[in-house]
Amino acid sequence: MSSAPTPQTVREIADGYAFTGPALDLGAVLLDGTAYPDAQVRVPLGVLNRHGLVAGATGTGKTKTLQLIAEQLSAQGVPVFLADIKGDVSGIAAPGAPSERTAGRAAEVGQQWTPQGCPVEFYSLGGQGAGIPIRATVTSFGPLLLAKVLELNETQEASLSLVFHYADRKGLELYDLKDLTAVIGFLTSPEGKEELRTIGGLSAATAGVILRTLTLLENEGAGAFFGEPEFDTAELLRTTPDGRGVVSVLELPALQDRPRLFSTFLMWLLADLYQELPEVGDPDRPKLVFFFDEAHLLFKGASKAFLEAITQTVRLIRSKAVGIFFVTQTPRDVPGDVLAQLGNRVQHALRAFTPDDAKALKATVSTFPRSPYDLGTVLTSLGTGEAVVTVLSEKGAPTPVAATRLRAPQSLMGPIEAGALQAAVDASPLTARYREAIDRESAYEKLAARAPRPEATPAEPPAPARPPEPSEPPAPSGRPRREEAAGAGGLLGSLLSNPAVKSFARSAGRQLGQEISRSLFGTSKRRR
Incomplete structure (x- = not known):
């Protein structure tokens, strides 16, 4: 068992996250229930195309972690894709509501909290639910x-x-x-x-x-x-005139009972991006960060050919400046060949109520680098909005494992009103193109x-044979x-x-x- 971390260890952990280039702020190092606001945990912007994993039991704060990362990416000019399965991510479009709880969290982690929403496009699969329809032929x-x-x-x-x-x-x-x-x-x-x-x-x-x-x-x-007009995945790469990345939110509450369908459609979006985007090597920031929620649904029951295609897509798409974060409950939900490519990890609390839970906990601990923490104990005692973090440094090496109290999102932590969502969809220039x-x-x-x-009657003789004319696609208005x-x-x-x-x-x-x-x-x- 590892020895318990000390305040000196906290300083050593913080040094491992002292990056010189642009980075996202995740929170403050946590030790014995106390957050150290001068020991910040961060992730360099340039390594987000090395992919990542956000995991944890239900109710531990995974959705708010996605929101926290997404709004910072948007602020730094990086477009984001999010799937809103439960209907509670739409609030990223609106400024957050100040409260004592939010102010307390900000003070604990050294955050200058200011309410701020993000530029958002809302989509839906085939027009089922609120959002601009996404179709594929x-x-x-x-x-x-x-x-x-x-x-x-x-x-x-x-x-x-x-x-x-x-x-x-x-x-x-x-x-x-x-x-x-x-x-x-x-x-x-x-x-x-x-x-x-x-x-x-x-x-x-x-x-x-x-x-x-x-x-x-x-x-x-x-x-x-399925059908036309087919969605052009280049729409997911847009930025606003003031340089902020557009957050694309796929509204899926109407399809909660069709998980296999929407998870496969998410993979189609990634596959289309992979084949359409040019190779760019290792840029200083990604062109898009794609959060793949309920990732276990993608892999469950998948054929060997399907899994091989996923693995190769994840391996190669990073050179096209697309970062993928798989979001699920435990790392065991992700095949080993894919998990090995996820360099950035945010692991929320796990529960160990059953023998299967205990196996999942042990397997999760084994996937982390060596740590001064007793991760088996830490992972079962984390509170909501706390996580164990390790990311890649600017040099590509794993950072020290850090128990972290995460920052509070600056956007609304909850859904916006249905009328406001529909108004945003109606005002979008993409609506006329795809509706x-x-x-x-x-x-x-x-x-x-x-x-x-x-056979034709004598009154209606058959038309003379002539070569067929090639069909032409209709005009946009047709x-x-x-x-x-x-x-x-x-x-x-x-x-x-x-x-x-x-x-x-x-x-x-x-x-x-x-x-x-x-x-x-x-x-x-x-x-x-």
């Missing part, structure tokens, strides 16, 4: 992430990848769930039987299972999350046009509808029966398929 989302949402096994996941490959090769755009359902439905139909044989490893039975799972997902209302869904011609319409139709595509279905159906047109379509499909490349997660790489 199915083809951009990719088979690996979608298989996680659908809870497919590894065999079914591989089969879904084959369906995506087929659609890419044939020029069948997968914008929404109806498109993917239409492609699988076609492959399992008598008309598509021959096409199914060309996809090695995909059986009709497995395709049928995926089709039923997709139908169930769409019936549950998840179709709203209304767009339904372009895609796989659903193309396959519907191929459906058999009654909003094509499925009814318009259905009206042209007869003409397109007769054209597709012409062998010359079939040959042309196959050639066009191959050409388009060659232009679709996919990332680690199978997400499509877009051209901005």
